[in-house]
Amino acid sequence: MAGAFKGCQKIRGPQIRNLLDAKDFILLDCDGVIWHGEKAITGAAKVVNSLIRHGKNVVFVTNNCTRPRENYVHKFCRLGFTDVILEQIFSSSYCSALYLRDVVKIRGQVFVMGCDGLRRELDEAGIPCVEEADDPDATIYDCALAPDVKAVLVGHDDKMTFLKLAKASCYLRDPDCLFLATDNDPWHPLSSGRILPGSGSLIAALEVSSGRKATVIGKPSRFMFECISSQFSGVDPAQCLMIGDRLETDMLFGSNCGLDTMLTLTGVSQIEKAQEYRNSELTTNHSLVPDYVVDTIADFLPAFEELGEPSN
Amino acid sequence: ESGGSTRASVKGDLLDSVDSAVPGAPQVINLLKENGKKVFFVTNNSTKTRKMYVDKLSVLGFNAKEDEVFGTAYCSAMYLKTVCKLEGKVYLIGSNAMREEMEAVGLQQTGVGPDHVLGKQTDWANVPLDPEVKAVVVGFDEHFSYMKLNRAMQYLTQPGCLFVGTNRDTRLPLEGGKAVPGTGCLLQAVETAAQRQAQTVGKPNHFMFDCVASQFGVDPDRCLMVGDRLDTDIMLGSNCGLKTLLTLTGVSTVADAEAHQKSGCAERQGMVPDYYVESIAELLPALQG
Numbered sequence: 001m002a003g004a005f006k007g008c009q010k011i012r013g014p015q016i017r018n019l020l021d022a023k024d025f026i027l028l029d030c031d032g033v034i035w036h037g038e039k040a041i042t043g044a045a046k047v048v049n050s051l052i053r054h055g056k057n058v059v060f061v062t063n064n065c066t067r068p069r070e071n072y073v074h075k076f077c078r079l080g081f082t083d084v085i086l087e088q089i090f091s092s093s094y095c096s097a098l099y100l101r102d103v104v105k106i107r108g109q110v111f112v113m114g115c116d117g118l119r120r121e122l123d124e125a126g127i128p129c130v131e132e133a134d135d136p137d138a139t140i141y142d143c144a145l146a147p148d149v150k151a152v153l154v155g156h157d158d159k160m161t162f163l164k165l166a167k168a169s170c171y172l173r174d175p176d177c178l179f180l181a182t183d184n185d186p187w188h189p190l191s192s193g194r195i196l197p198g199s200g201s202l203i204a205a206l207e208v209s210s211g212r213k214a215t216v217i218g219k220p221s222r223f224m225f226e227c228i229s230s231q232f233s234g235v236d237p238a239q240c241l242m243i244g245d246r247l248e249t250d251m252l253f254g255s256n257c258g259l260d261t262m263l264t265l266t267g268v269s270q271i272e273k274a275q276e277y278r279n280s281e282l283t284t285n286h287s288l289v290p291d292y293v294v295d296t297i298a299d300f301l302p303a304f305e306e307l308g309e310p311s312n
Numbered sequence: 313e314s315g316g317s318t319r320a321s322v323k324g325d326l327l328d329s330v331d332s333a334v335p336g337a338p339q340v341i342n343l344l345k346e347n348g349k350k351v352f353f354v355t356n357n358s359t360k361t362r363k364m365y366v367d368k369l370s371v372l373g374f375n376a377k378e379d380e381v382f383g384t385a386y387c388s389a390m391y392l393k394t395v396c397k398l399e400g401k402v403y404l405i406g407s408n409a410m411r412e413e414m415e416a417v418g419l420q421q422t423g424v425g426p427d428h429v430l431g432k433q434t435d436w437a438n439v440p441l442d443p444e445v446k447a448v449v450v451g452f453d454e455h456f457s458y459m460k461l462n463r464a465m466q467y468l469t470q471p472g473c474l475f476v477g478t479n480r481d482t483r484l485p486l487e488g489g490k491a492v493p494g495t496g497c498l499l500q501a502v503e504t505a506a507q508r509q510a511q512t513v514g515k516p517n518h519f520m521f522d523c524v525a526s527q528f529g530v531d532p533d534r535c536l537m538v539g540d541r542l543d544t545d546i547m548l549g550s551n552c553g554l555k556t557l558l559t560l561t562g563v564s565t566v567a568d569a570e571a572h573q574k575s576g577c578a579e580r581q582g583m584v585p586d587y588y589v590e591s592i593a594e595l596l597p598a599l600q601g
Contacts, residue, residue: 139454140492157458158429158433158436158458158459159429159458160457160458160461161455161456161457161458162453162454162455162456162457162493162498165456165493165497166491166492166493169483169491169492169493169497170491172491173491186504186505186507187465187505187507190433190434190437192434192437192438194437194438194466195437195465195469196433196436196437196462196465197458197461197462197465197501197505198505200504200505201461201465201501201502201504201505202501203504204500204501204503204504205493205497205498205500205501206493206497207500208482208493208494208496208497208500209482209483209491209493209494209496209497210491211482
């Protein structure tokens with residue numbers, strides 16, 4: 001979308017239909033877009049199923065690194081998104097495993113600060129991870145450090161301790177050891193409206209102790225789009241629409257990959273913030289401004305009703 | 313010179329490792345005092361009370377009194393009491409020493425010690441908050457955990473909750489080649505999750521000097537700040553209008569100082585010391601003569 005900078009265009013039925021006609025690939029964030037926790041957003045399942053039945057390639061792009069993709073498939077099914085299969089799901093944990101296996105081609109171990117979901121994705125990709133020693137009395141002064149650690153990978157880690165931060169800091173002293181982050185989100189919202197500390201807060205601690213910057217795999221970095229493109233044997237950004245709820249991750253991700261972006265207002269970011277970024281004197285902030293805005297993904301429904309359900 | 317006071321920084325300046333004094337340092341300090349100088353020990357370390365510091369200094373041969381020692385455990389408590397005039401409890405990520413110094417000024421805390429994660433995500437987000445907590449304070453804490461980070465963040469989302477950090481040191485002195493994350497790391501984690509900046513009490517913030525000055529009637533023009541770190545010790549001296557002396561037995565080098573001096577950046581000039589010596593022991597001949 002070159003030319004005069006507008007952005008934040010609220011669109012409805014016929015405009016959505018026109019937009020969809022021009023796009024083959026719909027990329028959807030999950031939390032705050034199609035569900036809140038264990039509750040699907042009203043109309044979301046119908047929209048997703050309709051998109052798929054209308055022949056769109058629908059993929060889910062999430063920074064949530066706490067569960068493996070198999071668990072996501074079950075969740076989609078549970079919440080009524082019955083047509084979603086494994087290959088449509090791109091989580092930051094899955095993509096971190098791909099990054100280590102296919103880009104870095106890692107030789108040596110990975111020190112992981114993250115949940116079981118992240119470890120499972122790494123295991124499935126054949127990435128060797130340092131085993132967690134369970135000595136409750138160990139301190140950084142007397143604990144053993146694993147040999148041959150070639151990467152530190154940090155994600156959402158509810159079992160984070162000072163000792164783990166210290167171990168990670170030690171491994172990061174080797175400049176040949178990579179510093180990777182599944183995502184950089186400072187906090188995550190829960191369905192109740194409460195929040196929890198995110199990966200970004202742990203990354204911040206390690207960036208201070210190591211003096212190094214992490215390479216972020218998840219949104220807004222481009223890598224997850226490269227994973228998608230690679231799986232679909234090439235994807236034209238002009239054919240894509242990225243739909244998300246968080247300006248600093250989803251919209252910036254879309255912008256970084258040259259995709260059209262749509263903000264839905266059922267999640268983290270408010271329209272006022274988008275307008276603030278649009279009016280900002282800092283041109284870098286303009287990349288966080290969505291091209292389009294909808295109140296909820298359910299606003300897509302009238303667009304399908306006019307078309308009618310296609311015959312299968 | 314007769315009269316006046318000297319302020320000395322503890323880590324790296326007087327102590328060349330955790331457990332031994334820089335050779336000659338105890339004699340220098342003791343001679344300064346004998347010559348009528350007031351000597352104060354100013355450290356960003358938050359893991360000891362003033363009493364613990366005096367005990368340690370004494371073992372190493374320094375003639376020190378409790379009211380001459382200013383660590384961030386003591387100064388954070390003083391800051392909350394005298395500047396913030398805090399009424400209410402503190403959620404404390406920090407050591408027992410911090411807890412002791414707070415209780416000594418009548419401040420109650422909650423949170424010190426291990427705090428492991430239990431239950432599920434919804435439990436953590438709904439963790440019960442003590443309604444009397446009106447401030448979150450972050451110091452060095454070997455029990456730092458996700459749960460503590462979470463609790464601190466939950467408190468900080470409440471309107472009117474104060475946010476104080478002891479210091480921003482990034483790393484503790486290396487122990488056998490290992491890197492130990494400093495308070496600065498823990499503080500950054502909480503600041504990122506809470507999307508708020510803490511007020512720090514330690515060097516180079518001027519509060520620690522204010523603490524000394526208010527208790528001892530010190531004239532900045534007659535003060536010398538001695539330290540080994542440009543970004544904390546020397547910066548503090550500059551911020552408070554003191555003369556500064558860098559000793560090279562610790563973190564910063566002459567090259568570091570020259571880089572700041574040549575940078576042309578006004579803010580960095582505050583990190584250029586007025587004087588430097590290889591070690592504090594170089595002051596001995598002047599004191600003995």
